[in-house]
Amino acid sequence: MSDSPAPRGHGPEAPSAPRRHARTLAAPGADPSTPSTRADARHGESTHLTPQGPPSGRTTGLPARALADPHLVYDPLPGDGPKDVVILGSTGSIGTQAIDLVLRNPDRFRVTGLSANGGRVALLAEQAHRLKARTVAVAREDVVPQLREALSGLYGTGEPLPEILAGPDAATQVAASDAHTVLNGITGSIGLAPTLAALEAGRTLALANKESLIVGGPLVKALAKPGQIIPVDSEHAALFQALASGTRADVRKLVVTASGGPFRGRTKADLAQVTVEDALAHPTWAMGPVITINSATLVNKGLEVIEAHLLYDIPFDRIEVVVHPQSYVHSMVEFTDGSTIAQATPPDMRGPIAIGLGWPERVPDAAPAFDWSKASTWEFFPLDNDAFPSVNLARHVGQLAGTAPAVFNAANEECVEAFRAGALPFNGIMETVTRVVDEHGTPRGGTSLTVADVLEAETWARTRARELTAQTAEARA
Numbered sequence: 001m002s003d004s005p006a007p008r009g010h011g012p013e014a015p016s017a018p019r020r021h022a023r024t025l026a027a028p029g030a031d032p033s034t035p036s037t038r039a040d041a042r043h044g045e046s047t048h049l050t051p052q053g054p055p056s057g058r059t060t061g062l063p064a065r066a067l068a069d070p071h072l073v074y075d076p077l078p079g080d081g082p083k084d085v086v087i088l089g090s091t092g093s094i095g096t097q098a099i100d101l102v103l104r105n106p107d108r109f110r111v112t113g114l115s116a117n118g119g120r121v122a123l124l125a126e127q128a129h130r131l132k133a134r135t136v137a138v139a140r141e142d143v144v145p146q147l148r149e150a151l152s153g154l155y156g157t158g159e160p161l162p163e164i165l166a167g168p169d170a171a172t173q174v175a176a177s178d179a180h181t182v183l184n185g186i187t188g189s190i191g192l193a194p195t196l197a198a199l200e201a202g203r204t205l206a207l208a209n210k211e212s213l214i215v216g217g218p219l220v221k222a223l224a225k226p227g228q229i230i231p232v233d234s235e236h237a238a239l240f241q242a243l244a245s246g247t248r249a250d251v252r253k254l255v256v257t258a259s260g261g262p263f264r265g266r267t268k269a270d271l272a273q274v275t276v277e278d279a280l281a282h283p284t285w286a287m288g289p290v291i292t293i294n295s296a297t298l299v300n301k302g303l304e305v306i307e308a309h310l311l312y313d314i315p316f317d318r319i320e321v322v323v324h325p326q327s328y329v330h331s332m333v334e335f336t337d338g339s340t341i342a343q344a345t346p347p348d349m350r351g352p353i354a355i356g357l358g359w360p361e362r363v364p365d366a367a368p369a370f371d372w373s374k375a376s377t378w379e380f381f382p383l384d385n386d387a388f389p390s391v392n393l394a395r396h397v398g399q400l401a402g403t404a405p406a407v408f409n410a411a412n413e414e415c416v417e418a419f420r421a422g423a424l425p426f427n428g429i430m431e432t433v434t435r436v437v438d439e440h441g442t443p444r445g446g447t448s449l450t451v452a453d454v455l456e457a458e459t460w461a462r463t464r465a466r467e468l469t470a471q472t473a474e475a476r477a
């Protein structure tokens with residue numbers, strides 16, 4: 001539903017001038033007509049080239065095209081002022097931190113569109129007013145009167161209110177509106193349609209909403225041009241930066257760090273009694289409730305292993321997880337010569353968000369750096385797969401591919417909700433998700449997965465997870 005007298009956005013079927021996307025830096029000895037520097041490339045015609053292989057005719061042994069690759073020359077920055085950005089999930093943890101970054105960098109970024117579910121209307125109206133956003137989208141149509149009233153209270157007489165879009169497709173519409181970059185900071189696989197719409201409309205996608213990639217991997221891969229996706233998840237932004245240190249042929253493995261969550265060191269038996277409050281007490285990051293519970297079960301790390309596989313085209317057996325309680329090192333790449341390149345900052349998502357919005361440029365003072373005059377301890381431990389079986393289960397569904405990751409994620413989303421509502425014990429989350437994945441059996445779709453396949457598998461998984469949760473609740477009563 002559009003609440004605007006004259007919609008100013010452009011739908012996916014009528015995008016504004018298509019955005020250019022990345023091409024690779026030329027390797028030594030490459031065709032001299034290929035630009036060899038970013039500056040050259042900015043002035044040249046952009047084509048969707050297959051990324052350049054390593055020099056000297058060596059082959060990587062890896063697929064030629066990864067969704068995210070720091071060796072690509074990313075979309076040139078607009079020369080005529082700040083980059084137009086749409087923020088999906090603007091009222092959440094990612095969204096509010098992105099807005100902090102935008103407000104501190106008005107010369108670099110300008111917000112044109114915002115979207116949220118509708119749970120924090122006053123905040124959304126305040127954001128729209130402060131940022132002078134053109135469009136505000138809410139999923140919940142029932143909050144539109146409240147939103148209009150909040151906006152009216154903030155805008156002066158004669159000052160036109162922003163366009164209001166409302167309904168389940170509102171975020172998808174704003175994702176396709178005219179902008180340079182879309183930051184997807186929505187929680188959950190409901191973010192899939194906006195991810196696909198942003199890609200289809202030719203926007204650069206700064207991707208925090210990992211769920212959309214995980215449930216729709218082949219769909220995202222089919223739509224995304226090289227250089228169209230920049231990862232915002234801290235581990236993947238770290239890998240992106242570390243991968244710049246070598247060629248794909250030089251990569252031996254990706255090492256994804258995990259804080260271990262609030263229950264690090266506990267046994268499965270210990271976990272039987274933990275509360276929602278305990279699970280929400282993340283040791284290092286302040287995040288929305290779903291990802292925080294996912295960090296406690298380590299499902300977040302499982303999702304991130306699949307995310308790393310999809311973004312960087314590295315096989316699962318070359319993606320390792322290591323527990324690093326301080327969350328200083330956000331992930332690492334081990335190269336074939338034995339060198340490991342780590343990306344490190346104090347935990348603060350404004351760093352990775354700045355990579356997502358600003359790349360190929362770094363945003364000065366995006367987030368605080370380390371103070372090396374103070375002593376600090378950096379620890380690394382192996383993962384306890386018995387207490388936290390979720391990473392292995394995620395590897396399994398990632399390898400099955402097709403609808404399997406969507407089933408895993410949807411069942412988990414339902415179980416997290418049930419746990420938060422007191423209807424499922426903590427260990428019940430993984431027990432239920434495992435059972436739903438097992439019952440799903442052989443996935444459908446493969447590389448020709450469709451949106452309908454994903455939605456059907458999700459509906460089935462959510463229904464089955466609710467049935468199993470209800471049985472658990474009955475048995476406990």
Ligand SMILES: NC(=O)C1=CN([C@@H]2O[C@H](COP(=O)(O)OP(=O)(O)OC[C@H]3O[C@@H](n4cnc5c(N)ncnc54)[C@H](OP(=O)(O)O)[C@@H]3O)[C@@H](O)[C@H]2O)C=CC1
Nearest residue numbers: 089091092093094116117118119185186187208209287288
């Ligand atoms: N927070 C973090 O540090 C990190 C988060 N991520 C990922 O980023 C994403 C966002 O996480 P986070 O910011 O923590 O989550 P939050 O719960 O803090 O925020 C979620 C946002 O999504 C909005 N939203 C929910 N449902 C819809 C919908 N149907 N349509 C439009 N908007 C909707 C919410 O609106 P409303 O306020 O109205 O409910 C809110 O703005 C997740 O995928 C998470 O895994 C990844 C790495 C780090």
Ligand SMILES: CC(=O)[C@@H](O)[C@H](O)COP(=O)(O)O
Nearest residue numbers: 233234258259260261295300
């Ligand atoms: C900040 C971020 O990227 C989160 O995904 C974070 O990684 C969660 O911490 P865990 O390592 O505990 O899952």
Ligand SMILES: [Mn+2]
Nearest residue numbers: 233234235304
């Ligand atoms: Mn992460």
